[in-house]
Amino acid sequence: MIVGVSGGVDSAVVAVLCQQSFPDDHLVLLLPCESDQASTNRSQALVSHFRLNALTINLTPSYRQLLTSIAPNRDGNSDPVCSQIAAANLKARLRMCTLYYHANRLSYLVVGTDN
Numbered sequence: 082m083i084v085g086v087s088g089g090v091d092s093a094v095v096a097v098l099c100q101q102s103f104p105d106d107h108l109v110l111l112l113p114c115e116s117d118q119a120s121t122n123r124s125q126a127l128v129s130h131f132r133l134n135a136l137t138i139n140l141t142p143s144y145r146q147l148l149t150s151i152a153p154n155r156d157g158n159s160d161p162v163c164s165q166i167a168a169a170n171l172k173a174r175l176r177m178c179t180l181y182y183h184a185n186r187l188s189y190l191v192v193g194t195d196n
Contacts, residue, residue, distance in 0.1 A: 083108045083189045085180050088120030091194040093127050109133045114140040114172045140175050
């Protein structure tokens with residue numbers, strides 16, 4: 082089982098349940114992407130406290146490069162609110178791709194959380 086941990090309660094609970102259900106076959110991914118330090122600290126504390134199998138992959142450089150490559154020119158014709166939403170959704174999609182990459186690599190299942 083593989084789960085992405087964000088620093089929130091929902092992913093923390095799922096991560097610990099995965100560890101309890103699959104002690105040797107779980108992986109927790111910490112995937113910061115322009116994340117605030119408090120979330121990162123909570124995720125790291127969870128991993129440390131429960132001794133979870135974990136891997137940290139900083140997606141910030143990839144996110145910024147992708148956004149630079151695909152974002153339209155700032156010509157004044159795009160809606161800034163829509164652009165902010167699109168950029169925020171891109172972070173979630175990068176995390177999803179990373180989770181599924183590692184799940185395929187390890188023959189694990191992705192366990193998702195939803196707010």
